[in-house]
Amino acid sequence: MSETRTTPPTGTPASSKVADRPHGGLGDTLRLWWDALARPTQWLVGSPFIVFIALLPVLNLPVLTTVGTNFGAVMAQFGMYALIAIGLNVVVGQAGLLDLGYVGFYAVGAYTVAILTSPSSPWNQTGDGGWLSRDWAWLAALPIAVAITAMSGLILGSPTLRLRGDYLAIVTLGFGEIVRLLADNLDEVTGGGRGLSQVAYPRIGISEENTNGVFSAGASSGTLNSGVWWYWLSIVLILITLVAVGNLERSRVGRSWVAIREDEDAAEIMGVPTFRFKLWAFVIGASIGGVSGALYAGQVQFVNPTNFNVINSVLFLCAVVLGGQGNKLGVILGAFLIVYLPNFFLGRTELLGIPINGTEIAEFRYLFFGIALMVLMVFRPQGLIPVRQKLLAYGREIYLAARRTARKDAA
Amino acid sequence: MTGELIHALTVADPLVGFDTAALVDNFWALTVDGLTYGSVYALVAVGYTLVYGVLRLINFAHSEVFMLGMFGQYAVLMMLGFAPSGNAYNLGVTMTVVYLAIALVGGMAVSGGVAVGLERVAYRPLRKRGAQPLAFLITAIGASFVLQEFVHFILPRLTGDRLGGVNAQQPIRLVVPETQFTLFTANITNVTIIIILSALILALATDMFINRTKFGRGIRAVAQDPVTATLMGVSRERIIVLTFLIGGLLAGAAALLYTLRVPNGIIYSGGFILGIKAFCAAVLGGIGNLRGALLGGLLLGVMENYGQVLFGTEWRDVVAFVLLIAVLMVRPTGILGESLARSRA
Numbered sequence: 001m002s003e004t005r006t007t008p009p010t011g012t013p014a015s016s017k018v019a020d021r022p023h024g025g026l027g028d029t030l031r032l033w034w035d036a037l038a039r040p041t042q043w044l045v046g047s048p049f050i051v052f053i054a055l056l057p058v059l060n061l062p063v064l065t066t067v068g069t070n071f072g073a074v075m076a077q078f079g080m081y082a083l084i085a086i087g088l089n090v091v092v093g094q095a096g097l098l099d100l101g102y103v104g105f106y107a108v109g110a111y112t113v114a115i116l117t118s119p120s121s122p123w124n125q126t127g128d129g130g131w132l133s134r135d136w137a138w139l140a141a142l143p144i145a146v147a148i149t150a151m152s153g154l155i156l157g158s159p160t161l162r163l164r165g166d167y168l169a170i171v172t173l174g175f176g177e178i179v180r181l182l183a184d185n186l187d188e189v190t191g192g193g194r195g196l197s198q199v200a201y202p203r204i205g206i207s208e209e210n211t212n213g214v215f216s217a218g219a220s221s222g223t224l225n226s227g228v229w230w231y232w233l234s235i236v237l238i239l240i241t242l243v244a245v246g247n248l249e250r251s252r253v254g255r256s257w258v259a260i261r262e263d264e265d266a267a268e269i270m271g272v273p274t275f276r277f278k279l280w281a282f283v284i285g286a287s288i289g290g291v292s293g294a295l296y297a298g299q300v301q302f303v304n305p306t307n308f309n310v311i312n313s314v315l316f317l318c319a320v321v322l323g324g325q326g327n328k329l330g331v332i333l334g335a336f337l338i339v340y341l342p343n344f345f346l347g348r349t350e351l352l353g354i355p356i357n358g359t360e361i362a363e364f365r366y367l368f369f370g371i372a373l374m375v376l377m378v379f380r381p382q383g384l385i386p387v388r389q390k391l392l393a394y395g396r397e398i399y400l401a402a403r404r405t406a407r408k409d410a411a
Numbered sequence: 412m413t414g415e416l417i418h419a420l421t422v423a424d425p426l427v428g429f430d431t432a433a434l435v436d437n438f439w440a441l442t443v444d445g446l447t448y449g450s451v452y453a454l455v456a457v458g459y460t461l462v463y464g465v466l467r468l469i470n471f472a473h474s475e476v477f478m479l480g481m482f483g484q485y486a487v488l489m490m491l492g493f494a495p496s497g498n499a500y501n502l503g504v505t506m507t508v509v510y511l512a513i514a515l516v517g518g519m520a521v522s523g524g525v526a527v528g529l530e531r532v533a534y535r536p537l538r539k540r541g542a543q544p545l546a547f548l549i550t551a552i553g554a555s556f557v558l559q560e561f562v563h564f565i566l567p568r569l570t571g572d573r574l575g576g577v578n579a580q581q582p583i584r585l586v587v588p589e590t591q592f593t594l595f596t597a598n599i600t601n602v603t604i605i606i607i608l609s610a611l612i613l614a615l616a617t618d619m620f621i622n623r624t625k626f627g628r629g630i631r632a633v634a635q636d637p638v639t640a641t642l643m644g645v646s647r648e649r650i651i652v653l654t655f656l657i658g659g660l661l662a663g664a665a666a667l668l669y670t671l672r673v674p675n676g677i678i679y680s681g682g683f684i685l686g687i688k689a690f691c692a693a694v695l696g697g698i699g700n701l702r703g704a705l706l707g708g709l710l711l712g713v714m715e716n717y718g719q720v721l722f723g724t725e726w727r728d729v730v731a732f733v734l735l736i737a738v739l740m741v742r743p744t745g746i747l748g749e750s751l752a753r754s755r756a
Contacts (some may be wrong), residue, residue, distance in 0.1 A: 098545065159740055166469055167739060169548070170694055173687060174732030185725045310687075314552055364564060370556025374551055378536045381546040411435050 022188025025333060027385070049176065054235050068347020068359065072227030074340060076299055077238040079201045079234025080292045081335035085319045086241055086328060087288025091326035093387070094249065096261030096282035097161070098169040098296025101176025102316050105286040107308035108152045111183060112145040113138065114303045117200035126200055137200035138298045140389075142291070149290025150283045157282035162276060176313050193372055198295045202233075215298070230299045237295070241288055242328060249285070257281055318369055322376065324383025333385060341365070427722060430721060439597035441716045447603050447672055449712020450610030454665035454691035456696070456704035458526070458658025464634040464699035465654045467544065468534070471551035474686020475558035476659050478528045480666030481677045482562060483521025484514040486574060488583045495573075495581035507585055511605070511667070514585075519663035526659025527652055529554055535648075562679040575679060584675030606668045613664055614705050617657065621701055627652055634699065684728065688715075691735045697745030706747060711735075 014032060034042065056064070057072040091099045115121045116138045123134040132140050160171045169300045183190045190196065201215045215229050248254050255352070256277040259267035268274045297303050315338060323334025342365040349355060361368075412524070423498035455477050460472045489495065491510065502510065533554045537547055566575030574580070588600040621627040633650045641647050670677060692711045698702025711731055718730025738746065 010665040098548070157422065160736065163739060163743055164465075166467075166698070167694060167743065169469065170687075170690060171736055171739060174691070174735055177687070178729050178732050181725070181729050185723075185729075215672055310683075314556075317549070317552070321545075325545075364560060366556045367560035367564065371559065373553030374557070377546045377550045377553070378540065381537075381540075381542050 013025060033043040037134060050235070050239070054232060057231060066343045066346065069257055069343050070225060070364070072225045074227070074343045076227040076230040076234065078336050078339040079231050079238065080295050080299075081316070081339050082238055083234060083241060083292035083295070084289055084316050085323065085331035085335040086238065086245060086283045087292065088316050088320050089285075089328060089331040090245060090248075090257075090288065091285035091323060092279050092320055093327070093331065094254065094261065097278060097281060098166075099172045099181075099282075099285070100313055100317065101156075101172035101174065101310070102170050102285070102289055103308050103310065103313040104156075104172075104176040104179035105149050105153060105289030106293040106312070106316075107176075107179050107183060107303075107305075108286075109145045109149045109290030110297040110303045110308075111196075111293070112148045112290070113141045113297040114196040114199045115189060115292045116141045116144065118191075118196035119196075119198050121131060121196050122189060132199075132200075135203040138202050138294075141200065142294050145294040146287045146290045149293070150287040151285025153283040154279065156286075157279045161278045161282060173310060173313070176308075176310050179188045179306045180305050180310070183308065191304070193305060195302055197302045199301045199303065201298040216301075226299070230295065234295055237291055238332075241291070244356075245284075245288075245328065253277060253280060260283070283352055315369075320375060321373070321383060322388055323384040326387035327383070327385050330383055330385030330387065334383070338369070340367075417619055427624030427699065429467045429607040430723075437720060439595040441720055442713055443594070443597045443599060443603055445713030446709060447606045447712070448716065449692075449709035450606050451669045451672070451685070451708075452689045452692045452699055452712050453705045454610055454613060454661045454668070455686065456708045457614075457661050459690050459693040460698050460701060460704040461621075461630070461654045461658050462694075463693070464701075465630060466534075466538075466547075466549045469551065470529075470655075470658070471686075471691070472529055472533070472554040472558060473526070473549060473658065473662060474682035474689070475555050476522050476682075477531070477662040477666050477686060477689075478562065478679065478682030479525045479558065480518040480659075480663035481670055482566070482574060482580075483663060483679060484518030484667045484670065486521075486679055487514050487578055487592075488585070489573065491695060493583045493585075495583050499584040499587045501587075502585070510585055515609075515664060515667050519660045519727075522663030522666060523656050523659035525558070526655040526662070530652060530655040542612025558754035559679050559683075575678075579675050579678035579681070582677070584629045584668070584674055586671055591706035602671050606671060609664065609668060613661060617661065618701060618705075620657070630654055673694060687748075693732055696739055697736055697747040700745065700747050703745055703747035706744065710746075 007374060037045065041225065051261070057075045060071065061098050066074050084102070086410045087105075088102050091097050091102070115123050115128045118124060119126070126134055126137045156172070156175050160175075161167060163171060184192060186192070204215065215226055215233075249257075256267065256274075257268070260274050261276060264274055294390075298308075319334035319338045321330045321334070322337060323332065324330030342362045345361040347362075349357070380386075393401055417456055435581075455473065459470060459474065462468055462473070485495075488510070491513065493500065493510075500507075514683045533550050534547060537550055562575040563577065564575075586602055587603065588602045590598040592599055619627075621630060628654065629640070629645045629650045630644050633645065633647055637647055640650075688711060689708065692707035692709070693704045695711055696707025698704075698707070711734065714734050715727055715731050718734075719727040722730065
């Protein structure tokens with residue numbers, strides 16, 4: 001492996017002179033090596049890793065698996081949160097727009113699917129005379145949910161994105177609350193506090209054991225339960241989203257976002273149509289949130305307003321900030337920690353031989369998240385896996401150039 | 412979005428009621444009740460607005476400062492021997508006022524202490540490191556979680572389940588609402604009088620403090636230009652602590668007044684929505700602007716009450732947020748504009 005030779009001397013005072021060059025610890029070496037790989041090689045190296053991540057709930061590794069709850073279900077939830085984190089990352093991390101009402105888009109996506117496919121909704125399309133088939137209703141409703149969520153992003157964004165950062169934060173917070181209150185109060189359509197039940201899900205893999213298919217919430221036992229299937233489905237959606245968002249980042253749109261985030265006025269002067277690109281970020285972020293909401297509605301087969309509290313918005317933001325805003329892999333890690341850690345402790349009575357009261361620790365999760373956020377902001381404000389902000393603006397070429405320089409230095 | 416929403420609200424008749432008759436009939440009663448809520452919003456909003464003016468920071472945890480103020484005054488009353496039974500006490504005017512004053516001091520002390528502690532523990536390390544604005548906001552959210560969960564889980568353990576926990580506290584009712592006189596068909600109760608009068612006095616005192624005293628001038632100077640203010644001999648750190656202290660004290664006072672109006676509201680999550688509303692009020696009036704915060708609070712309280720009757724109780728919060736969005740569309744820096752420094756008029 002040649003990448004070991006490219007390790008630059010770290011921590012020396014000389015490195016501060018070339019601060020813009022991506023030299024640093026192990027993370028930077030890894031990043032440098034990865035980014036210099038050709039696209040097909042990246043897929044070749046990445047695929048086994050993705051397969052390993054996908055198989056986690058099936059492998060049931062002894063310490064990693066959860067005790068109190070089904071590991072498959074936890075991973076399915078992680079999938080949804082990862083999608084949300086990727087979407088929110090576009091808005092917060094890429095374009096630098098602080099959105100505290102992201103849960104609103106998640107809710108719109110979930111409710112679109114639920115309203116179209118739940119028998120308790122007045123606009124149900126899965127029954128007699130509806131234009132959705134019973135078996136494929138969820139899949140058909142998914143693009144509709146995405147479209148409607150994107151539209152809600154447009155509707156919210158077009159008047160509010162002219163506001164500055166802090167104002168935007170509070171207006172989006174208000175929007176998130178309004179969506180929840182609408183869901184709570186428009187009883188005839190959304191079922192109010194009772195919610196909508198029996199939401200459609202993909203009916204495939206029907207067997208004698210699982211009469212409703214592997215995606216049904218009824219298939220909850222065994223290693224290959226519905227949670228695992230939803231997790232796999234979400235991994236597919238995450239990969240598609242990652243490729244799409246990654247391409248956007250490297251395009252003119254992505255460079256405009258970085259420019260807006262770094263200095264909006266300068267970007268505007270340089271000819272970037274800031275409002276239009278901010279709106280793009282909002283709409284794209286919103287539609288990804290809509291996908292996640294649709295996943296949620298399908299998996300749980302039930303939506304009600306309490307799942308879309310503003311506190312969830314804050315939790316989503318935690319995932320993005322914890323992982324490292326602007327970095328796609330970072331925010332996925334953040335989402336994993338947010339979902340996994342409380343579930344890890346749930347029901348656990350001992351950890352590595354030390355007796356602990358895991359359920360109580362899981363109960364205290366907001367306390368720990370709060371402390372973690374405060375500590376993180378002091379010691380590592382850029383998140384666990386930070387993004388190289390300056391480099392992002394230049395694109396791929398810089399990594400190749402940097403690597404050549406690093407080789408020369410090492411020689 | 413506002414246009415669409417109002418359109419949807421008014422056209423979708425079976426979904427949302429539109430009761431103009433109720434609004435006209437109860438106009439004055441609603442206005443007075445709105446002013447009582449508005450006074451509380453206004454006092455809390457001052458905390459947001461002062462901190463924003465000086466530090467350009469949304470102190471997201473200010474709602475928890477308010478919440479702890481509610482627990483503070485409650486704890487003081489418990490220490491004075493009042494049992495949380497939910498029954499009303501009848502102590503006579505003088506003793507009630509004395510006990511209320513003690514509770515007020517208790518609430519203000521707790522809130523002020525928490526606000527200053529928050530600044531010390533959470534924000535000062537960030538300032539020393541020159542962190543990004545977003546880092547401050549995230550820290551504020553983190554601190555908000557910590558304070559809420561402290562009351563949720565840890566406080567009941569410390570006090571033997573007498574304070575905090577999942578459920579709201581049993582109210583200690585020192586004042587029972589009784590109609591004192593009628594003004595334009597509105598019944599004015601003793602609670603209303605206490606709330607509006609105290610809020611008015613506190614607001615005037617704060618305005619005087621900011622605009623007339625040496626410390627106030629320091630706050631305005633730092634808000635206007637921190638570097639020049641430091642060169643002129645103003646200690647920025649002291650001014651920041653002072654700002655948090657004033658915000659905290661007012662939040663503590665607001666906490667007592669709020670519990671007079673809503674006795675069942677003492678719960679760990681009780682600050683959250685009220686904090687958001689108060690922040691809305693601050694933005695509505697022009698954040699960073701003291702008089703703007705007071706005006707925004709009163710306006711929000713009144714409008715919310717009108718909207719609640721017009722559309723139904725369940726739309727109360729929607730009205731507040733839609734109002735905020737509508738005002739920001741027309742005046743992006745709030746009704747009275749932004750600057751704390753230029754607010755002295």
